[in-house]
Amino acid sequence: MTGNGHEKTQQILDRAVAELDIPGIAIEVKNADGSWFGTAGVSDLTTGAPRVPGEFLPIGSGAKGITAATLLTLEAEGRVDLEDPVNKWLPGVLTNGYDGDRITIRHLLGNTSGLFATGLAPGLIGNYASRSTFDAHRFDEWTREELLKLAVSQPPVGQPGERFLYANGGFYIANAIIEKITGNTYAEEIERVVIQPLGLTNTYARSGGDTGYRGPSPRAYSTQFYKDGVDPADVTTENWESMFEEPGLEPLDVTEFNTSWETGNIVSTTSDAIRLLNALAGGTLLPPGQHRKMWTTVPTEGAGWLPHTRYGLGMFELDKAVTGGLTIRGMAGSYWGHWFLALSNPDDGVAFAFHTNTEAKNxxxxFQIAEAEFGFTMGA
Incomplete structure (x- = not known):
């Protein structure tokens, strides 16, 4: 495809598939000239079917922004304060050395609570550590109570407010607080305050036992497995890369997978995700005070997370030192068989969302797509 202004991005997609063992990648870009949809690779390795517009995609930890926006809306409605301690709403949930009188809702949403990195919890990762254990547990359903116990299954790694450390467990607790405040399910409340107001007709929270989609979706493939004999309890944020199986193995089809352990188990499309992100990045969903809170950020450097970023509440910004001063805001998620990411420049309305049907590879x-679409050079 030539002459559309996205030639560099198309080249990046083609290289990603050719060089990084990504089965298929799809991107939607929106700017002042309209929208563009680009793909490389395939949706299905068996049939060779291409990626197509309108695919339903799990957004993984992109749901953290939805959780944060919901609690910020409830705060604007006068029903909660982000400085409320967890014990006010869920007394006794924070155990194992965590202080529910000191950890606040803001700490949970900003990943500054001192909770350990839940994604590395032996109680979770052990179920999916190898190909054989993945197949044995892929349809396991996690209840809210099990997730709350998982969130505190390892001791604290810091004091509340001390530093950023990515912890899904904080959002398990935050989702439970939403349900406690409102009396609604998480799915019902995000529908009321986020999905309906923004007209996100193709975005929804899957129920606990749901492993399907409401429309077309790509097959998902993973090579994100530990070597045989690796004990997940030995995995740390420092050594996890060395624990993975050797490269070159055929990917495992992980399309049918119960992801009730995910932050919100949200499914969306690239188009809906861009609309959501533009609203959260640009301040058209939340009142000004709550919008400022969402985008009061802390550095993530040294936390083993997405580089060159600062974290707000459920959302992140690229460090302006690498964007040439541009404000670039986003949401992202990666797990077995999926990598979803969306970025937006709220000052000029340029935004994109992309998905690969395998986990994050590089x-x-x-950053290459961001440079191509937003017009900056990293660090320049």
Whole structure:
């Protein structure tokens, strides 16, 4: 495809598939000239079917922004204060050395609570550590109570407010607080305050036992497995890369997978995701005070997370030192068989969302696309 202004991005997609063992990648870009949809690779390795517009995609930890926006809306409605301690709403949930009188809702949403990195919890990762254990547990359903116990299954790694450390467990607790405040399910409340107001007709929270989609979706493939004999209890944020199986193995089809352990188990499309992100990045969903709270950020450097970023509440910004001063805001999620990411410049309305039907392989893909679409050079 030539002459559309996205030639560099198309080249990046083609290289990602050719060089990084990504089965298929799809991107939607929206700017002042309209929208563009680009693909490389395939949706299905068996049939060779291409990626197509309108695919339903799990957004993984992109749901953290929805959780944060919901609690910020409830705060604007006078029903909660982000400085409320967890014990006010869920007394006794924070155990194992965590202080529910000191950890606030804001700490949970900003990943500054001192909770350990839940994604590395032996109680979770052990179920999916190898190909054989994945197949044995892929349809396991996690209840809210089990997730709350998982969130505190390892001791604290810091004091509340001390530093950023990515912890899904904080959002398990935050989702439970939403339900406690409102009396609604998480799915019902995000429908009321986020999905309906923004007209996100193709975005929804899957029920606990749902492993399907409401429309077309790509097959999902993973090579994100530990070597045989690795004990997940031995995995840390420092050594996890060395624990993975050797490269070159055929990917496992992980399309049918119960992801009730995910932050919100949200499914969306690239188009809906861009609309959501533009609203959260640009301040058209939340009142000004709550919008400022969402985008009061802390550095993530040294936390083993997405590089060159600062974290707000459920959302992140690219460090302006690498964007040439541009404000670039986003949401992202990666797990077995999926990598979803969306970025937006709220000052000029340029935004994109992309998805690969395998987990994150290389952050360079993100930054190269960002350079191409937003017009900056990293660090320049």
């Amino acid at each position: 952050w360079d893909v993100l």
